Amino acid sequence: MARRPTPLTHDEFVDVCRRIDAGDPVRADLKAATMHLVALLVDKAPGASVEVRIPPFAAVQCIAGARHTRGTPPAVVEMDAPTWIALGRGRLAWVDATLRASGERSDLSSLLPLDVA
Numbered sequence: 877m878a879r880r881p882t883p884l885t886h887d888e889f890v891d892v893c894r895r896i897d898a899g900d901p902v903r904a905d906l907k908a909a910t911m912h913l914v915a916l917l918v919d920k921a922p923g924a925s926v927e928v929r930i931p932p933f934a935a936v937q938c939i940a941g942a943r944h945t946r947g948t949p950p951a952v953v954e955m956d957a958p959t960w961i962a963l964g965r966g967r968l969a970w971v972d973a974t975l976r977a978s979g980e981r982s983d984l985s986s987l988l989p990l991d992v993a
Contacts, residue, residue: 881915881936884908890993896961906957907933913964916990926981929954939981951979964990 892908895901910933917928918938925941927949955975962968966989
């Protein structure tokens with residue numbers, strides 16, 4: 877079983893976001909921000925009916941409903957890390973994001989933003 881992601885402290889997240897906002901973010905900062913926001917999403921919407929993928933950093937299941945165990949899940953949301961970080965911080969609206977979302981409950985807009993650092 878995959879290990880549950882652990883969020884950063886808010887101050888740690890603010891520091892990471894400050895470096896990201898300065899431009900040309902390093903991989904470690906993108907990963908830290910991605911994992912922080914994924915951890916908050918899983919805490920906010922526990923479950924296993926939607927798989928959220930942010931390659932290469934994260935793939936988690938969330939939102940209550942039918943559990944997915946094998947193969948392609950019935951609902952998948954996939955995007956790159958900069959898009960996920962902008963959505964999670966409230967810097968980008970769901971309707972304006974470039975992402976792939978399919979299946980029931982794949983609209984995460986009601987869960988966003990997660991941390992507005």
